[in-house]
Each structure stands twice: as C-alpha cells, then as structure tokens.
Ligand SMILES: O=C(O)CCC(=O)C(=O)O
C-alpha cells in the first residue's frame with residue numbers, strides 16, 4: 001500500500017511545455033490521477049486579469065435584484081442552465097445551502113421531437129439583463145472559452161500520464177459544434193445554524209473539472225482512501241483540477257474520481273464563492289463499449305499498490321454501465337433539480353421522484 005494522501009499535490013503547468021521537464025510533469029500527474037484524483041494547477045494559461053475581472057463581478061451578480069435573477073430561473077430551461085435560488089438544490093436527497101448561476105459554452109440544441117431526451121440536456125444559456133451588469137456576459141463567455149481550451153490541452157496529458165498514446169482520449173469528444181461545457185458561479189452563505197452542507201458529498205461527472213476558488217474561504221474538502229476529509233484551501237493563481245466518474249469508469253478505476261463536498265463558511269462569515277467548470281465528453285458515448293484496458297504494467301502496478309477506497313460518502317453517477325453519457329448527466333441533473341425536471345422531463349421526474357416534489361427548503 002502507498003501512504004494515503006493527506007494533502008493535494010501542486011503541479012506546475014509550465015513544466016508540461018518545457019522539453020527538459022515534461023516527463024517530470026507527466027510523472028506527477030500520474031501520481032495525482034491514480035492516488036488522489038485531485039491536484040492544484042499553477043502557472044496555467046488563463047490570464048490573471050481575466051480571472052480577476054470575473055472574481056470582481058461575482059458579488060455584483062448575486063446582488064442583482066431578486067426579480068432580475070428570477071427572470072433567468074433554471075426552471076425556464078430544459079438545459080438546466082440559469083439561476084438557482086438558495087436552498088433549492090439537492091445532493092444525496094439533502095438540501096445544499098448555496099445559490100448559483102449555471103452558464104455554458106455556446107451550443108445549438110441537437111434535439112428534435114422523437115430524439116432521445118438527453119440531447120435536450122445541452123442548449124443555450126440564459127444571461128442576466130446586460131444593462132444591470134454590463135460586461136459580465138462577455139467576461140464569463142471569454143472565461144468559459146479559455147478554460148475550455150485549457151481543458152482540451154490537458155486531455156492528451158491525461159492520456160500520457162495513464163501510459164496511453166496522447167490521442168487515446170480524443171474519441172470521447174465530438175466536433176466543437178456538437179460539444180458543450182458548463183460552468184457555474186456559486187455563492188455559499190455563512191452557516192445558518194441549521195445545516196453546514198454547502199454542497200453534499202458527490203463525484204463530478206465527466207473526465208475533468210477545473211475549479212476556481214474565487215474567495216479565500218476554506219470549505220472544499222476531499223475524501224481520502226481511508227474516508228478522512230482533507231481540506232483543499234484556496235491558493236491564489238491556481239485551479240483545483242479533479243477527475244470525474246466517467247474517466248474512473250472507462251479506466252476501470254485506474255484514474256480516481258474522488259468524493260468531495262463543501263462545508264458552509266462559519267456563522268457570521270462573508271460568503272464563499274467558487275466557479276467550477278465541467279469539461280464534458282460526447283452525449284452519445286457509451287462508455288461501457290469503450291473501456292480502456294491497454295495500460296502498461298508499471299502503471300497498473302501503481303493502481304494495485306493504491307488499493308480501493310475503504311469508505312466513500314458519495315453515491316452519484318453510477319449508470320455508465322448501461323446508459324450513454326448524456327443520459328447519465330441528465331439523470332444527475334434530474335436528481336439535483338427536481339423542480340426543473342418536473343416541468344421539462346415529466347417521465348424521468350416520475351421515475352426518480354415517485355412521491356412527487358421533495359419538500360426542499362423546509363428548514364429555511
Ligand atoms: O464550490 C466548490 O468549491 C466545489 C463545487 C463542486 O464540487 C461542484 O459543484 O461540483
């Protein structure tokens with residue numbers, strides 16, 4: 001057994017483009033993927049002035065008048081994009097005490113009547129009235145496009161770190177017009193004395209998440225192999241990068257999706273802000289037909305030395321063995337946002353909530 005992790009490795013993206021140190025980067029990435037499932041990335045390619053501009057907008061976004069936020073409620077959107085009021089999202093059936101806006105890269109819906117439901121999962125964003133927050137949309141779209149590009153540059157490095165040819169993961173992505181990646185801007189208010197669940201324990205969905213911690217608050221935690229929760233404190237100038245359940249499934253557990261959660265800031269604190277970016281894989285991909293298994297023995301040895309997690313508190317995204325990726329993502333959203341599901345996907349809503357809408361928010 002390797003020693004279980006008690007902190008998150010910090011990788012310098014500059015090494016990946018330095019011929020003399022590239023292999024060092026790949027080795028560090030291999031360790032992070034197999035043993036931790038999380039890493040910090042410093043010296044990345046997103047310009048700091050753009051990040052600072054986005055961070056500066058965030059409090060103003062949440063301070064928009066309530067009716068301006070309600071104009072773009074997620075319930076208007078079959079794509080699960082838009083505004084979610086405080087305390088109306090669920091993780092593991094429990095209320096998350098956070099307020100958020102989901103925005104995505106531009107995408108024209110592929111769904112037509114008769115086509116599978118999950119093609120409707122992707123579509124255009126809803127944006128706040130530009131007169132109330134001039135420049136926000138442009139900044140957010142620019143940010144999403146740049147992080148998307150960084151993720152696409154990161155994918156071949158993931159493949160190499162797993163001991164595969166650098167283009168081994170390219171088959172999981174469609175052409176740009178058929179893809180969509182989503183980000184959200186999240187506010188975690190201080191603990192209200194009733195719950196400290198900012199977001200409950202969960203896995204992310206796809207291959208890669210790039211998270212910007214947009215304020216100095218603690219709160220993000222990841223669960224190590226023995227089940228202990230480890231703090232992932234904000235480090236300015238870095239992204240927190242983590243692996244999603246799809247990559248874990250398709251590598252049969254070689255790359256780790258790691259359970260994580262956010263605890264609310266302590267009572268009386270200012271809010272914590274974050275901006276996760278979820279880099280998706282193609283909607284139609286059936287991962288069960290695409291299992292990767294030609295890893296070199298020295299890489300597989302690392303997995304055997306690691307072993308499997310003794311305990312995890314997360315339960316989501318378990319359908320990759322039978323459903324296409326789009327359907328797995330849609331089911332995740334149905335469970336998190338039942339009110340949106342009831343309006344736009346009534347059959348799926350009934351399947352997952354046979355007793356009707358949960359009485360969420362009852363504590364607030
Ligand atoms: O806000 C954070 O730091 C993490 C959020 C997260 O894990 C998620 O939304 O999937």
Ligand SMILES: [Fe+2]
Nearest residue numbers: 202203204260
């Ligand atoms: Fe997450």
